[in-house]
Amino acid sequence: MKHAVMNDENRSSNLGEPTARVTRARAKLLGSSSGLPPLYPSAKQDDKRVSRASLKRAAPDKPAESLAASRPHKKRAVLKDVTNVNCGNLYINCIDAAKGQPIRQDRKGSLQKKGKVEPACLAKKSEGVEVKVENIVDEIHDVKAEGSRDICPAVDLPTEPTEITNEEVSAAADLVPLKIDIKIFPQRGPSDRDEGALCIxxxxxxxxxxxxxxxxxRDPQMCSLYAADIYTSLFARQVDRxxxxxxxxxLQQDITKGMRGILIDWLVEVxxxxALVPDTLYLTVNLIDRYLSENYIEKQKLQLLGxxxxxxxxxxEEICAPRVDEFCFITDNTYKKEEVVKMESRVLNLLRFQISVPTPKKFLRRFIQAAQSSYKVPSVELEFLANYLAELTLVEYGFLKYLPSLTAASAIFLARWTLDQSENPWNPTLEHYTRHKASELKNTVLELQDLQLNTKGSMLNxxxxxxxxxKFKCVSTLRSPKSVESLF
Known part of the structure; x- marks a missing residue:
């Protein structure tokens, strides 16, 4: 008998009742929804409520006329945008959409709470939605008022402004369709913006x-778009550091120029x-000279500084730098690891950690590229010879008075003249990228040629x-048959 009752409750009646079970909360909710016809449970449910009248409050009686006016089952309605409908229609559509859906057990409590909402609360919600609709309407009118204005200043462009019609939003809000004219201009990249400047x-x-x-x-590693700006910065910083x-x-009283030359000559061997890169050697010499320019040192600590x-x-500079123990070993353990670490702290603090400096090696890369621009095949001898002449200046104390860019340009000048005496080694391309005229290189080139010929008989070899x-094409043995002084 119990199974029969359950089957009667879950079976649809011939009067078009919904398949979902109707509870007291659902009946209360449907009864307060703008005159909607209530949904009645079967006769078994009425008997069940009568038997429990002593425990729970019974549902109110329904008029007999509404029983005949039961509506047929409808399909599930699609929810509309709450901003485009009023509160009453929203509430009715939500109830209609929920009629054909089975009630889940985990949502039973939430539905019961919703059934106890008073009409006053619903009225407040309706007012809130209407305020939102009014705000949206005001915003649309504001957009219409400002739509005729140009977003960007007037610029002569080949493309016409594009009109965007916002008909869907206005139709959804039951408003007159508004046309919002928005001018969309194509974005211009750096290449388009600077096209005229580049052509000039x-x-x-x-x-x-x-x-x-x-x-x-076309190699992105060459940084062709930024090379000019990078070297402009290097030209400016070479004076400061x-x-x-x-x-x-x-300043120095305990060391001499010869001691400095011996130290650097030994660091070349180290x-x-x-197998350190040349940039490491150039930066090492720069740090030594900058430290000695500001701090007094004794000759017993000169190798430690090096x-x-x-x-x-x-x-x-290096990918895999040697360890501190290796540098201690190369000095025949004259200095301990603690002394090297302490000296490292002193050097960095004195130089304020400014170790990114333009050295002649950085300018040589740019100048060699400019020197070989007219060659069909790059000259390896020119590159090695220019690097050889530039490294000779590291040992010589007298070249500290010249800027790194001037030293690098002089090395290019003398290297081109050593390899080819048929034409002037300086041309407009080199003058443009080195920013030095041939007349400005005279003193530096003449002193550099003395180093190349070793006229002073230096023993630092x-x-x-x-x-x-x-592997370097034996460029240190090359000599120019003609004197370079004849070019100035």
Whole structure:
């Protein structure tokens, strides 16, 4: 008998009753919904409520006329946008949409709570939704008022402004369709924006006979778009972080120029021993000179300063820098690890951690590229010879008075003249990228040629022996048959 009752409750009647079970909360909810016809449970449910009248409050009686006016089952309605309908229609549509859906057990409590909502609360919600609709209408009218204005200033462009009609939003809000004219202009990239400037630059370079070395490389690692700006910054910083050219005479009393030359000549051998890149050697010499320009040092600590500066440079330039123990070993354990670490702290604090400096090696890369722009095949001998001449200046204290860019340009000048005496080694392209005229290089080139010929008979031969190797094409043995002084 119990199973029969359950089957009667879950079976639809012939009067078009919904398949979902109707509870007291649902009946209360449907009864207060703007005159909707209530849904009645079956006769078994009436008997069940009568039997429980003593425990729970019975549902109110329904008029008999509404029983005949039961509505047929409808399909599930699609919920509309709450911003485009009023509160009453929203509430009715939600009830209609929920009629054909089975009630889940986990949502039973929430439905019962919703059934106890008073009409006053519903009225407040209706007012809130209407306020939102009014705000949206005001915003649409504001957009219409401002739509005729240009978003961007007037610019002569080949494209016409695009009209965007916002008919769907206005139709949903039961408003008159509004046309919002929005002018959309195509975005212009850096290449389009600077196209005119680039054309003017190319024309001026061609008129001057300068070859644009930045437009011929498609390799992204060459940074062709930023190379000019990078080297402009390097030209400016080389003056700020340049060591004092006369610190030996003004500050240092215990060391001499010869001691400095011996130290650097030994560091060249150390860099070869550990296969360090040339940038590490150049930066090491720069750190040594900058430290000696500001701090007095005794000759017993000069080698310690040298290995410490090479340790710092290795950490900055190398991928796999040598360890502190290796630098202690290369000095025959003259200094302990603690002394090297302490000196490293002193150097970095004195230099304020400014170890990114423009050295002649950085300018050589740019100038060699400009020097080979007219060659059909790049000259390896020119590159090795220019690097050899530039490294010779590291040992010589007298070259501290010259800027790194001037030293690099002089190395290019003398290297081109050593390899080819048929034409002037300087041309408009080199003058443009080095920012030095041939007349400005006279003193530097003449002193550099003295180093190349070793007119002073220096015994510091580490750099010469280094570039005598076949891998460097033995460029240290090359000499120019004609004097370079005849070019000035």
């Amino acid at each position: 630059k190319e024309e001026s370079l061609e008129e001057r006979g300068v070859i644009d070395i930045d437009s011929r490389h 340049k060591p004092s050219p006369d610190y030996m005479e003004k 860099s070869e021993e550990y 290995v410490t500066c090479m340790l710092i440079s290795s950490k900055y 580490s750099i010469r022996e280094k570039y005598k190797q076949p």
